[in-house]
Amino acid sequence: MVIRQAVSLLAKLLSDAGTADADFDARQIISEVSGKKLPFEELSDEQYALCLDMAKRRAKGEPLQYILGSWDFYGRTFSVGEGVLIPRPETEQLCALAIEHLKKTGGKAIDLCSGSGCIAVTVALETGLFVSGIELSDKAYGYFVRNISRNNANSLVEAINADIFDEAVISRFADGSLSAVLSNPPYICSADMKTLQREVQHEPRLALFGGEDGLDYYKRMLPLWVKKLSVNGLFAVEIGEEQGAAVEEIFRSVSLSPVTVKDYSGHDRIVFAIKQ
Numbered sequence: 001m002v003i004r005q006a007v008s009l010l011a012k013l014l015s016d017a018g019t020a021d022a023d024f025d026a027r028q029i030i031s032e033v034s035g036k037k038l039p040f041e042e043l044s045d046e047q048y049a050l051c052l053d054m055a056k057r058r059a060k061g062e063p064l065q066y067i068l069g070s071w072d073f074y075g076r077t078f079s080v081g082e083g084v085l086i087p088r089p090e091t092e093q094l095c096a097l098a099i100e101h102l103k104k105t106g107g108k109a110i111d112l113c114s115g116s117g118c119i120a121v122t123v124a125l126e127t128g129l130f131v132s133g134i135e136l137s138d139k140a141y142g143y144f145v146r147n148i149s150r151n152n153a154n155s156l157v158e159a160i161n162a163d164i165f166d167e168a169v170i171s172r173f174a175d176g177s178l179s180a181v182l183s184n185p186p187y188i189c190s191a192d193m194k195t196l197q198r199e200v201q202h203e204p205r206l207a208l209f210g211g212e213d214g215l216d217y218y219k220r221m222l223p224l225w226v227k228k229l230s231v232n233g234l235f236a237v238e239i240g241e242e243q244g245a246a247v248e249e250i251f252r253s254v255s256l257s258p259v260t261v262k263d264y265s266g267h268d269r270i271v272f273a274i275k276q
């Protein structure tokens with residue numbers, strides 16, 4: 001079958017199932033399987049069968065990113081699949097902020113709740129500085145480790161399989177030793193967990209749910225990890241769009257002076273502070 005024809009068949013299957021970007025998703029699946037051939041080139045029967053299987057998974061609501069097995073973030077490719085949060089474009093902004101800061105200060109950084117490792121790997125490779133990342137879930141940690149190798153960041157990124165609230169791992173970092181503490185923790189509140197988009201429901205609850213008000217991780221993380229920052233160090237977290245004021249308050253409770261930054265859709269998305 002010619003690729004162009006396969007695209008229209010799969011796009012129809014997807015749009016009939018109510019998939020929002022049916023044409024885009026069909027093209028992504030086909031280019032993944034065919035190795036990016038041109039629209040008028042042939043797809044073998046085996047290749048088409050594989051594409052069809054993937055399209056059927058997509059039609060059932062599985063995220064395109066899991067089906068493809070990888071997704072781009074900040075110009076690099078990260079392995080993803082069931083059990084790990086898919087890197088989001090909003091999180092690139094957190095990286096940009098950290099990179100700008102770290103290029104001025106130098107030093108080491110940490111990324112808490114690393115997931116795929118997209119923040120740790122990006123910040124390390126863009127600055128040439130050492131970044132440690134802590135991830136609790138075994139499955140996500142597996143992706144983190146793979147993504148470090150995949151992006152040739154072995155000498156700059158350390159992946160730690162642990163709980164960010166565990167004293168044993170916290171004590172591995174000396175007080176005042178870090179130039180940045182970064183995190184995109186789980187921050188979805190109980191009410192919003194009930195109305196998650198179909199695709200997001202496939203992502204790990206551990207990476208999404210931040211307790212009743214979605215703020216559990218910030219409340220526990222800030223007091224424990226702020227001590228690890230050096231003077232002029234950056235604490236920066238991603239937040240849910242309605243959490244700006246509440247997270248600023250948590251920053252103030254540990255004597256940081258917070259600033260909230262909006263994402264490109266105009267929603268509050270990052271809170272950061274420089275330790276004085």
Ligand code: GLN
Pocket residue numbers: 085088184185186187188200207208209238
């Ligand atoms: N940005 C994700 C979402 O809105 C949430 C990720 C998180 O909780 N850190 O689906």
